[in-house]
């Protein structure tokens with residue numbers, strides 16, 4: 001069999017986009033995937049409907065030790081380029097909120113689109129294939145795989161991060177990076193639910209399933225969106241977003257009344273409704289069960305007129321800075337992404353090529369570029385895959 005020009009490790013979002021781009025340039029491309037099916041994370045994404053991009057994507061929506069690194073690739077392959085392909089394939093989609101685009105029917109259509117385009121570009125996708133050994137002789141890469149030996153001029157590492165191991169995530173890309181002398185930035189789970197323990201778990205876990213809008217702040221980042229109580233702690237978009245900025249010991253601030261001055265509001269409620277019980281007043285702005293629980297635990301259920309100004313201040317402080325302490329996160333088991341990874345300092349931002357080894361590229365989640373929740377991570381996968389595919 002003729003040897004490929006380009007070998008791509010990982011048939012996920014970034015790997016398939018890179019393969020299509022390189023294949024369309026006439027490169028012989030082989031994608032090696034160790035699971036039995038390409039695009040498993042795409043299939044499970046967006047609740048089965050794949051939030052495939054975000055029309056508001058800017059470099060500010062990404063975390064990276066070098067916030068400038070993602071700019072070039074994102075500018076050259078935008079959300080609109082991907083939308084054009086989706087439309088060409090007749091895939092119906094809709095905007096959910098904040099520029100987030102989802103398939104109307106199923107994520108399967110995105111995987112099918114990528115595989116059809118890959119096939120048209122002459123790409124060979126080999127599944128159930130693992131790499132046992134990898135070397136570079138200064139000219140070509142040599143791989144010993146479970147389906148035979150292969151050599152190539154370019155090698156693209158698109159094997160993703162560590163999140164959701166049962167979907168095929170491995171630390172392969174990081175090991176390759178280390179093998180070739182690349183620096184790795186510490187990895188950790190991102191876009192992940194928080195866990196609580198002790199009284200913080202006991203007090204709130206029975207509200208599991210309840211959700212409300214909050215503003216969550218941590219390490220200079222602020223997100224206004226829904227928070228969801230779970231039987232382990234806290235999830236929902238606001239908490240997932242802020243989890244990427246949180247590290248143990250960091251101060252996490254949750255405002256239960258976003259866009260409202262809690263002190264002003266509670267004072268005016270006392271004036272306007274002196275006979276209303278506090279839990280009924282709180283239930284106007286919070287889910288009733290949550291309001292009731294707060295009163296049971298902290299403030300009682302008296303009529304508003306019986307709360308004096310210092311007590312009203314305590315209530316306002318409680319609402320604008322809910323005193324919950326998180327103990328950790330659910331980790332890679334449920335995280336949508338992995339923060340950190342291959343240091344961008346040693347990669348070209350235009351081609352994703354290694355500055356150490358000619359012909360080696362790193363794309364997608366394995367690189368230290370992580371998007372917010374909302375389609376940004378796929379947009380990074382498409383953009384970085386496209387950038388490498390044009391160059392490899």
Ligand SMILES: Cc1cc2nc3c(=O)[nH]c(=O)nc-3n(C[C@H](O)[C@H](O)[C@H](O)COP(=O)(O)OP(=O)(O)OC[C@H]3O[C@@H](n4cnc5c(N)ncnc54)[C@H](O)[C@@H]3O)c2cc1C
Nearest residue numbers: 010012013014034045046051160168172364365375377378
């Ligand atoms: C539950 C969930 C939902 C998500 N929803 C969204 C969403 O709606 N929108 C969004 O933008 N992002 C979403 N994400 C994040 C998004 O899926 C990832 O950021 C994106 O898939 C990263 O693309 P990638 O190609 O770098 O990695 P992956 O898509 O993870 O692909 C890596 C591929 O490499 C393969 N691989 C790993 N190790 C090896 C090896 N040793 N040899 C061969 N192959 C290997 C893997 O099996 C996999 O197929 C979600 C993530 C999860 C977990």
